[in-house]
Amino acid sequence: MQLGRSDTDLLAILSSEIAKAGATRIGVAVSGGGDSMALLHLATALGERFRIEAITVDHGLREGSTAEAEFVQKVCSTLNVPHATARWTGWKGEGNLQKRAREARYSLISEWAKRRKLHVVLIGHTQDDVAETFLIRLAREAGVDGLAEMDARFERHGVTFLRPMLSASREDLRQFLKRHRRDWREDPSNENEMFERVRIRRAIETFEGLGISTESLARVSQNMRDAREVLEADARCLGKALVTQVQGDLLIEREGFLFAAKELRRRLLVKALRWVSNADYAPRRAPVEELDHAIQEGRNFSLAGCMITVTKTRIRIAREYNAVRDIVEHSPSWDRWIVDGPWEMGMQVRPLGEPALAGLENWRESELPRKSLMSSPSVWKKDVLIAAPLAEPSSSWEAGLKSPDFLASL
Numbered sequence: 001m002q003l004g005r006s007d008t009d010l011l012a013i014l015s016s017e018i019a020k021a022g023a024t025r026i027g028v029a030v031s032g033g034g035d036s037m038a039l040l041h042l043a044t045a046l047g048e049r050f051r052i053e054a055i056t057v058d059h060g061l062r063e064g065s066t067a068e069a070e071f072v073q074k075v076c077s078t079l080n081v082p083h084a085t086a087r088w089t090g091w092k093g094e095g096n097l098q099k100r101a102r103e104a105r106y107s108l109i110s111e112w113a114k115r116r117k118l119h120v121v122l123i124g125h126t127q128d129d130v131a132e133t134f135l136i137r138l139a140r141e142a143g144v145d146g147l148a149e150m151d152a153r154f155e156r157h158g159v160t161f162l163r164p165m166l167s168a169s170r171e172d173l174r175q176f177l178k179r180h181r182r183d184w185r186e187d188p189s190n191e192n193e194m195f196e197r198v199r200i201r202r203a204i205e206t207f208e209g210l211g212i213s214t215e216s217l218a219r220v221s222q223n224m225r226d227a228r229e230v231l232e233a234d235a236r237c238l239g240k241a242l243v244t245q246v247q248g249d250l251l252i253e254r255e256g257f258l259f260a261a262k263e264l265r266r267r268l269l270v271k272a273l274r275w276v277s278n279a280d281y282a283p284r285r286a287p288v289e290e291l292d293h294a295i296q297e298g299r300n301f302s303l304a305g306c307m308i309t310v311t312k313t314r315i316r317i318a319r320e321y322n323a324v325r326d327i328v329e330h331s332p333s334w335d336r337w338i339v340d341g342p343w344e345m346g347m348q349v350r351p352l353g354e355p356a357l358a359g360l361e362n363w364r365e366s367e368l369p370r371k372s373l374m375s376s377p378s379v380w381k382k383d384v385l386i387a388a389p390l391a392e393p394s395s396s397w398e399a400g401l402k403s404p405d406f407l408a409s410l
């Protein structure tokens, strides 16, 4: 492939993003659409120092998806790029189809990347995707974080994904393919106005007269990313200054908390709630704001599987008994804990609960209050309590947190 001037620009963008990641074994996620096909061809032009492999996920959800995967495979074989097709068969007809398909796609791509020992996986999002996502988030009344999507680099399932083409437009990539007479497959859903993204794409074209363009929306999104960086750094500092960890509970010094700015308080609460409940996702904004209100007024609150107890001087965030009462595991890993001791077949880990706690002699010597101990792990054999490591330390059983240090996790 003979590269021209604007090709060199595109290649320079790609090279610089890959250099930042220091990667040489590179995976490309290729749907067969214009963006990812252009990315594939550009990646193969990077030079011999780089080993390129490609994957296509066949979701099997619409007619033609298998033909698209075969198309990508054929192109890859002419480029001498090893290609894999991963099939998704997990759709059970429940929940949000697009969300499930995306999650499955990342999971299949990550498994492949680990198996093939790839350093990074490239995906083909462009400036247009940034602008569309910005408007979609605007319609959802997002805050700084929502408007700051998309990151040029992120980790998923232990794999690094790069979006190297965020500063190029969809049209730049289509033109690149046309110049080199390279083919791609147009996804028919890109024209289907049932999808919000398609309606937003059409709307952006009508904004030009107002001075709002793909480029300007993408720039505002970058401003939001810069703002997010500062807010995150400040929230980390606030956490380090105000939070003490006692086993699995977090104590926040209340006076300092009340003096902090509203957005920093919200960020600190989200971090604390996610750590205590071991959650992948942040709770929604409105209930966190209600919690903030409760803290100002000195009221206790319950949110996201956590119990928040407020006194004059401090805020305790602990796991809520009701959120774990039905969790029974037949292995040492329970909720956010791992128990360690002479494990035998037939043993179970459950929350300690009220009656068992009342039967213990020395629980008052623990540094944790009764309610926190109720939701702590305990080991049982049939109905016999073997160990309650947090409520009654023993020499043979311990309980360690899966994410042991809150301050280090900030």
Ligand SMILES: Nc1ncnc2c1ncn2[C@@H]1O[C@H](COP(=O)(O)OP(=O)(O)OP(=O)(O)O)[C@@H](O)[C@H]1O
Residues within 6 Å of the ligand: 028, 029, 030, 031, 032, 033, 034, 035, 036, 037, 055, 056, 057, 058, 059, 105, 122, 123, 124, 125, 187
């Ligand atoms: N089925 C798939 N198999 C492999 N990679 C995919 C698949 N679907 C999406 N991707 C990757 O994720 C990127 C973004 O996907 P998204 O669905 O947002 O856009 P798209 O319309 O599929 O992009 P494209 O124009 O490349 O088709 C794609 O550019 C591609 O790198």
